[in-house]
Amino acid sequence: MRILEIEKLSIDYPINIGTVKAVRDVSLYLDRGEVLGLVGESGCGKSTLGLSILNLLRPPGQIVGGQIRFKGTDIVSMKKHSLMALRGRDIAMVFQNPLTSLNPLFRIDKQFLETIRQHDPHIRKEKALQQAENILDALGVEKKRLYDYPHQLSGGMRQRIMIGIGLIMNPEIIVADEPTTSLDVIVEAGFIDLLNRLRKEFELSIILITHNLGMVAQIADRIAVMYAGRIVETGSADQIYHNQLHPYTYGLINCVPNISLDQKELVTMPGNPPDLVDPSAGCPFADRCPHVMERCREELPDLIEREAGQLAACWLYEETGEPPWKN
Ligand SMILES: Nc1ncnc2c1ncn2[C@@H]1O[C@H](COP(=O)(O)OP(=O)(O)OP(=O)(O)O)[C@@H](O)[C@H]1O
Ligand SMILES: [Mg+2]
Secondary structure, three states: OEEEEEEEEEEEEEEOOEEEEEEEEEEEEEEOOOEEEEEOOOOOOHHHHHHHHOOOOOOOOEEEEEEEEEOOEEOOOOOHHHHHHHHHHOEEEEOOOHHHHOOOOOOHHHHHHHHHHHHOOOOOHHHHHHHHHHHHHHOOOOHHHHHOOHHHOOHHHHHHHHHHHHHOOOOOEEEEEOOOOOOOHHHHHHHHHHHHHHHHHHOOEEEEEEOOHHHHHHHOOEEEEEEOOEEEEEEEHHHHHHOOOOHHHHHHHHOOOOOOOOOOOOOOOOOOOOOOEOOOOOOOOHHHOOOOOHHHHHOOOOOEEEEOOEEEOOHHHHHHOOOHHHO
16 A cells, blocks of 8 residues: 655755755655665755655755655645644654754653653553653663653664654654664664564554665665655665666665675766756766766656666666666
């Protein structure tokens, strides 16, 4: 079942020197119980896209086109009270930066209670705290930490608390933005186990935003690759790791050694991602692409299904039939 559908979504940040086109014409979907990995370089628009799913964009960010539908209902035009009910209960977000998302003035128990009471105002305090303790237990945080202030916790503990607050209402969708960046590999592995358990037990659907391709490989069913505010390629995890159609995806996967892939050579990707302020016409990857053609600088390629379930936004496929690295 399609639980979330994003259609032609565009998000702008108007600033004094122009408009940052942070998300451009993005279309994505998420099925129940599925994990979608959203990957891409810093600044390509991942967090902006993630925040918009809960209609949580901060000014000057604004959705300038498109739709986001949760079980058929458009979130973009939803009234405030419906949004408040949706957040946490139906869709929850685990934020990128736990220190700025936890309130430094309140102990952790209070922050859990606030979330629980928002959706279940008459719950007994003991019952709510029991739920919070259970979730911390599952995340490998001692129960007594519930009574600490955020500054008394390590970065990794804070991040796990954020994950716990996200999961506490058993949401149907979790949008997790770099959830494990300050965790060590052992805790990260525990987190991945937990997500796998939850998706099986509760059919939880997950959008996992990350630079960490290793983590995505362990858990994602499908992957969407973002570049300069656009989805440049999407497909099953297997297609993205073993059969890339976009030169950016090819570079991303093959610029790091991976023993499970049949890599002939490591690829380098010179240059930096383009400025998103008033982007020029043409493919945003053109300046860094080793296979760039004249057409690429003039026309923006659409995201088109090229193989079953695999879509790519690249002229190469159209002009040459097959990406050159396959020969
Ligand atoms: N409040 C804002 N005002 C203006 N521009 C913004 C604002 N927030 C984000 N941007 C711009 O929008 C673009 C996308 O930012 P975003 O935070 O979504 O990227 P990201 O992919 O999450 O990056 P990272 O991997 O570093 O977290 C960037 O160019 C950023 O500078
Ligand atoms: Mg981000």
